[in-house]
Amino acid sequence: SPVAISFGLDAPLMERIVRAVGTEHTRVFTMLETYRAHHSILKLYNKTVYGDMLKCCSPAASYDMEGWPECPRDQLGKRHPIIFHHCDGEEMRNRSSPSWQNAAEAQVVREYLMKLLAYGVKAADIGIISPYYQQCQRLRYICEGEGVEAEVGTTELFQGREKRVIVISTVRSRHQEALTSDFRFALGFLGNYKRTNVALSRARSLLIVVGNMTLLSNDATWHNVIKLVRDMGCLRGPAFQLSQPRYGENSEWVGGTLPRTDLEGNFDGA
Numbered sequence: 174s175p176v177a178i179s180f181g182l183d184a185p186l187m188e189r190i191v192r193a194v195g196t197e198h199t200r201v202f203t204m205l206e207t208y209r210a211h212h213s214i215l216k217l218y219n220k221t222v223y224g225d226m227l228k229c230c231s232p233a234a235s236y237d238m239e240g241w242p243e244c245p246r247d248q249l250g251k252r253h254p255i256i257f258h259h260c261d262g263e264e265m266r267n268r269s270s271p272s273w274q275n276a277a278e279a280q281v282v283r284e285y286l287m288k289l290l291a292y293g294v295k296a297a298d299i300g301i302i303s304p305y306y307q308q309c310q311r312l313r314y315i316c317e318g319e320g321v322e323a324e325v326g327t328t329e330l331f332q333g334r335e336k337r338v339i340v341i342s343t344v345r346s347r348h349q350e351a352l353t354s355d356f357r358f359a360l361g362f363l364g365n366y367k368r369t370n371v372a373l374s375r376a377r378s379l380l381i382v383v384g385n386m387t388l389l390s391n392d393a394t395w396h397n398v399i400k401l402v403r404d405m406g407c408l409r410g411p412a413f414q415l416s417q418p419r420y421g422e423n424s425e426w427v428g429g430t431l432p433r434t435d436l437e438g439n440f441d442g443a
Contacts, residue, residue, distance in 0.1 A: 209335055211235045213253040213405060214373075214380050221397045222370045231377075238338065238379040241292055243285075247406040254379040256285075257402045259386045259410035264346045266307065271360060274307040275344045281383045281410075282342050283315050286323065289338060289379075299323040300336035302372050304361050308344045328372045339376035343384030364420035366394040373398070387413045393421030 177183060184192075191201060205228055207215060212229040219227045238244060239252045246252050262277020282301060289299060301316075301323055303309050312325045324336070331339075345352070345361055355361040362369045369392070373380065386408075389395040396418045402408055 206230045208232065209235065210374065210377055211238075211254050211379075213255055214376050217255070217380075217398050217401055218370050218373050220401060221394055222366060235377045238294075241289075241379065243288060244379075245405070245407040245409075247404075253405040253407050255402060255405060255407040256381045257386065257399060257408050258285075258381065258383045259408065259413045260346075260383050261385055261387075261411065261413075262346055264344060270307065271355075272305045272307040273344050273360075274305065274311050275342065275346060276311070278342045278344060278346075278383050279308065279311045279315055282312060282340055282381075283319070285340060285381050285383075286316070286321065287319070290321065294338060296321045296323045298337035299340065300331055300334075300338070300375060301325040301340045301342070302328055302331055302375065303342040303344055304328050304368065304372075305344050308342055312342065328368050331375045332371050335375055335377055337377050338379040338381070339372075340381045341372050341383065343382065343389060345388055346385040347388075362389070362395065363392045366392075366421055369394050369398075385413075387416055390415040390417075391419045393418040395421075 194201060203226075205226055207227050208230050209215075210229075210231055212231065215227060215229050215231070219225055236254075238254045241254070243256065244252050244254050245256060258281055260275075260278050260281050262275045262281075264273045264275045266273045286299065286301075290296065296316075301309075301312050303312060303325075304327055306327065309325050309327060316323050316325060343362055345355070345363070352361075352363060355363060362372070373382075386399055390399055396415065399408075399415060
């Protein structure tokens with residue numbers, strides 16, 4: 174919360190301890206082996222947040238969604254269980270709440286959800302994440318209407334946990350002038366690479382992100398993640414233009430001319 178942040182409580186206890194004693198302390202050990210995610214999913218946050226320090230030791234179970242018909246292939250025919258679906262839907266909110274919702278994104282999430290269930294994925298193995306309470310409520314209503322018991326919650330609800338499949342709805346789309354309220358109330362993903370990292374790292378076998386990629390790319394971490402996804406051929410939805418980052422701490426990859434995507438997620442070099 175903003176109050177907690179004002180007292181320096183936005184950093185977890187372990188992080189504050191490491192800051193105090195330093196990473197070279199004899200009792201500080203960095204765990205570099207990870208046993209959760211498919212290596213393509215791990216790559217997204219390993220390269221952008223962890224400096225490519227993590228080693229993938231995930232079991233075969235983390236690779237069990239490569240056969241899903243919707244699973245993208247790169248130019249070499251290699252499958253990557255990642256979908257970033259660009260959606261330019263209109264965001265909405267009530268005057269009484271700083272929280273946002275996006276009906277168009279919720280509908281895209283529903284479509285992917287039904288495809289997953291048709292493929293045989295159990296609802297209990299699917300987690301649906303959104304950083305906004307109002308969007309979580311909309312997504313819960315959709316699940317209830319379809320008789321699906323998939324878990325829906327904010328990023329914080331899923332922290333420290335994992336699911337076979339994670340679907341993320343990022344919500345924010347057009348009202349860039351209103352982004353200051355997100356920072357004031359500590360909402361959303363922009364400018365918060367820790368929350369982004371938590372959301373992206375919950376998936377074991379399949380990660381689907383539905384959102385406005387142009388707006389997301391205003392954030393340095395998302396900008397870099399989207400570039401990785403582009404290179405793996407995992408972009409879906411209508412064409413979009415990436416923005417030059419204005420927010421975020423992880424900006425070392427940012428730079429260069431960025432192309433556009435066509436309807437199938439292919440770039441045309443604009």
